[in-house]
Amino acid sequence: MIEFKNISKVYKNNHIALSNISLSINKGEFVFLVGPSGAGKSTFIKLLLKEIEPTSGDITVNGVNIKKLKRKEVPYYRRNIGIVFQDFRLLQEMTVFENVAFAMQVVEAGHKDIKRKVPQMLSLVGLSSKANMYPHQLSGGEQQRVVLARALSNNPGILICDEPTGNLDPETAWGIMDLLNDINKSGTTILMATHAKDIVDRMKKRVVAIEKGVIVRDQQRGVYGYED
Numbered sequence: 113m114i115e116f117k118n119i120s121k122v123y124k125n126n127h128i129a130l131s132n133i134s135l136s137i138n139k140g141e142f143v144f145l146v147g148p149s150g151a152g153k154s155t156f157i158k159l160l161l162k163e164i165e166p167t168s169g170d171i172t173v174n175g176v177n178i179k180k181l182k183r184k185e186v187p188y189y190r191r192n193i194g195i196v197f198q199d200f201r202l203l204q205e206m207t208v209f210e211n212v213a214f215a216m217q218v219v220e221a222g223h224k225d226i227k228r229k230v231p232q233m234l235s236l237v238g239l240s241s242k243a244n245m246y247p248h249q250l251s252g253g254e255q256q257r258v259v260l261a262r263a264l265s266n267n268p269g270i271l272i273c274d275e276p277t278g279n280l281d282p283e284t285a286w287g288i289m290d291l292l293n294d295i296n297k298s299g300t301t302i303l304m305a306t307h308a309k310d311i312v313d314r315m316k317k318r319v320v321a322i323e324k325g326v327i328v329r330d331q332q333r334g335v336y337g338y339e340d
């Protein structure tokens with residue numbers, strides 16, 4: 113469960129990025145975050161990741177007020193959140209297998225766990241046969257699948273996707289959305305910021321729209337609601 117309570121974020125230049133936002137997301141929900149460029153979506157995600165601090169208000173995740181986390185507790189908190197960005201961010205000098213394994217090594221997973229889990233994750237995203245290839249040898253959709261495998265390797269309860277289909281052609285994008293749907297069905301909470309109208313309109317999931325730092329719409333089985 114994610115709860116934003118009266119959250120405001122004013123950047124140092126006095127720009128109000130979020131203004132008194134309150135929102136609850138239940139465990140297992142799939143939520144699209146939409147809104148014009150500059151509306152505050154990335155700010156929302158950075159706050160949830162505790163990359164930045166709110167100017168006021170409280171964020172509670174699974175019953176823990178994240179403001180109260182000690183510095184050394186933050187990495188543990190973040191382990192429960194997988195992240196998928198538009199621009200892949202894979203390590204180019206590592207193979208597909210190594211990219212996923214590396215994410216597990218960072219959180220000090222054991223050798224045995226890694227050997228067992230990486231093939232499982234690659235199979236989940238349909239890339240078992242490409243385990244020994246390097247990112248530049250893969251298509252954009254395949255690279256995004258590796259990112260997904262990596263994001264899921266530590267069993268996060270929450271998956272944040274920031275424009276995950278942004279660099280992909282429509283067919284490949286739908287492949288990624290099918291995967292996200294399956295991942296969500298297995299219990300992972302998904303929060304996806306996107307400008308992809310077709311995807312939002314067809315998925316019929318909860319849609320939260322932010323404009324100028326304020327939530328202007330929160331619909332179950334919602335639509336994108338903008339022209340672009």
Ligand SMILES: Nc1ncnc2c1ncn2[C@@H]1O[C@H](COP(=O)(O)OP(=O)(O)OP(=O)(O)O)[C@@H](O)[C@H]1O
Nearest residue numbers: 123124125127129148149150151152153154155156
């Ligand atoms: N570090 C910062 N300092 C000052 N202003 C910032 C900072 N980061 C973001 N902003 C401003 O806050 C507002 C919200 O930005 P944010 O990145 O959250 O928007 P967004 O909805 O994610 O946009 P997009 O869809 O283009 O990614 C914007 O007007 C932006 O210029």
